Amino acid sequence: MKDSFGREIDYMRISITDRCNLRCRYCMPDGISWIPMEEILTYEEIKVVVEEAAKLGIKKIKVTGGEPLVRLGCPALVGMLKEVPGIEQVTLTTNGVYLAEYAEELKRNGLDAVNVSLDTLDAERFEKITGRDGLDAVLEGIQAALDHQIPVKVNVVLQKEENETEWKALTELARNRKLDVRFIEMMPIGYGKRFEPVYNEVLLKKLKEEYGELVPDTRKHGxxxxxxxxxxGFEGSVGFISAIHGKFCDQCNRIRMTSTGDIKACLCFEERISVREALRVGDREEARRLIEAAISSKPAAHQFEKKEMITEKREMASIGG
Incomplete structure (x- = not known):
């Protein structure tokens, strides 16, 4: 389905929980309140949403959280969504702590790829950023995914005066591994507004100084x-998602759904349309109409570069990664 600006919307990010086993300071520090479980969609309700979204042209699903692997049965959900007619791809975003434990089951259920969030390779700094000791588990998870032939992307968020010096060490993950390392500019949403980002235009210059002229990689990565x-000389590639200085809204192909069934057409703005009530009274047609309305309402562009224009006040943990 096309939105009102002619963009083909075929990608949906679905949060299945607001819970997480880490406490990253820019996302979910200690003290955050959980959403009551009765407000969170069941897996059966999520599948209905995907079935109706597929009828509107959604082909690709990203399962997110919170941390999706803390919710019991997440790999089985992947299998449920892979069975939906019209869905061509189901991928997962995770912090990687439980990935080694679930990699085989995720592969068996048809997972197409995994994104792993990792901001440092220093164990002490990892604990400072995430509030937990878990670096070794994340690295084991990345290797387990590769061993099970699940394509891996490592997502890195650099912060000034925190981990900005680790860009080279993290880039080096792609030297001898067939994975992508992607640097994502800090989103000014929720707690993220409090941290000063490292902009990718600056980082790209540093990479060129270190490694020489980089070769544009035009292959489709996701x-x-x-x-x-x-x-x-690298087996993998390096990528940049530059929400602030590399605005890509004219090519945006996504909508997202929170764990409570709110459809959001743009992360920047508070507008959302809930499908939960329609799901809980069994009205599939109404659910599909609401998804269609959300796509039709998608704005032309975000306003992350103008903080006063950002109307979304909720934390990323309750919205979905």
Whole structure:
């Protein structure tokens, strides 16, 4: 389905929980309140949403959280969504702590790819950023996914005076591994507004100084807006998602759904349309109409570069990654 600006919307990000086993300071620090479980959609309700969204042209699903692997049965949900007619791809975003435990089951249920959030390779700094000791588990998870032939992208958010010096160490993950390392500019949503980001235009210059001229990588790596480069001698690639200084709204192909059934057409703005009531009275047609309305209401562009224009006040944990 096309939105009112002619963009083909075929990608849906679905949060299945607001819970997480880490406490990253820019996302979910200690003290956050959980959404009551009765307000969170069941897996059966999520499948209905995907079935109706597929009728509108949604082909690709990203399962997110919180941390999706803390919700019991997440791999089985992947299998449920893979069975939906019209769905061509189901992928997952995770912090990686439980990935080694579930990699085989995720592969068996048809997972097409996984994104792993990792902002540092220093164990002490990892604990400072995330509030937990878990770096070794994340690295084991990445390797387990690769061993099970699940394509991996490592998502990195750099912060000034925190982990900005680790760009080279994290880039080096792609030297001898067939994975992508992607640098994502800090989103000014929720707690993220409190942190000063490292902009990708600055980082790209540093990479060129370190590795020489990078080769643009025009191969399709996924469904998102990342711009990729190849570094000579590296097995993997390096990518940049530049929400602030590399605005990509004219090519945006996504909507997202929170764990409580709110459809959001743009992360920047508070507008949302809930499908939960329609689901709980068994009205599939109404659910589909609401999804269609959300797509039709998608704005032309976000306003992350103008903080006073951002109307979304909720934290990323309750919206979905």
């Amino acid at each position: 469904n998102g807006p990342a711009v990729y480069y190849q570094i000579p």
